[in-house]
Amino acid sequence: MKSYQLTLLLSPVLNEEELAQTIQKATSVVQELGGIIEKQDMPKRIALGASIQKQGEAHVCTVSFAVEEQSIPQLQQSLKRVPALLRCMVQEAKKIAAKRVPAMHKMAPARPIEEPKVAPEEIDKKLEEIFKQTPL
Numbered sequence: 001m002k003s004y005q006l007t008l009l010l011s012p013v014l015n016e017e018e019l020a021q022t023i024q025k026a027t028s029v030v031q032e033l034g035g036i037i038e039k040q041d042m043p044k045r046i047a048l049g050a051s052i053q054k055q056g057e058a059h060v061c062t063v064s065f066a067v068e069e070q071s072i073p074q075l076q077q078s079l080k081r082v083p084a085l086l087r088c089m090v091q092e093a094k095k096i097a098a099k100r101v102p103a104m105h106k107m108a109p110a111r112p113i114e115e116p117k118v119a120p121e122e123i124d125k126k127l128e129e130i131f132k133q134t135p136l
Helices: 016-032 069-079 120-133
Strands: 002-010 036-040 044-052 055-067 085-092
Touching: 002 016, 002 069, 016 036, 016 055, 016 069, 016 085, 055 069, 055 085, 069 085
Parallel strands: none
Antiparallel strands: 002 055, 002 085, 036 055, 044 055
16 A cells, blocks of 8 residues: 545535535545545635636645555546545655754863953052043
8 A cells, every 4th residue: 555645625615514525525435445544634725826617715635545556546536526626636645754963063162261360459540540531
């Protein structure tokens, strides 16, 4: 069995109950062909880039499933008979490999900045000079 992803574009005029029934019809077609539903996303309403069957919007739903490869043409033919379905697309699911994050290079600990040490007498002299120069 291979993993596939089915993307459904459904009519925007469907209410929630009709939408759920149409999605159930599509998933039952997959199950009738021996497929196993792995994941089903909630339908979302989207604006279409180009109208399909005079519709500018559609509900989009994605279903992930596993089925034998020879069942795909029959699945596509069966889905064409679902009336509220504007378009559908079956794609082989790509397995996403975990990306390896490069290890951080060990950095040497930061050395404290050494400031020149000033004697308290020198600080007092500087302060006296500053206060003498500024008139109040």
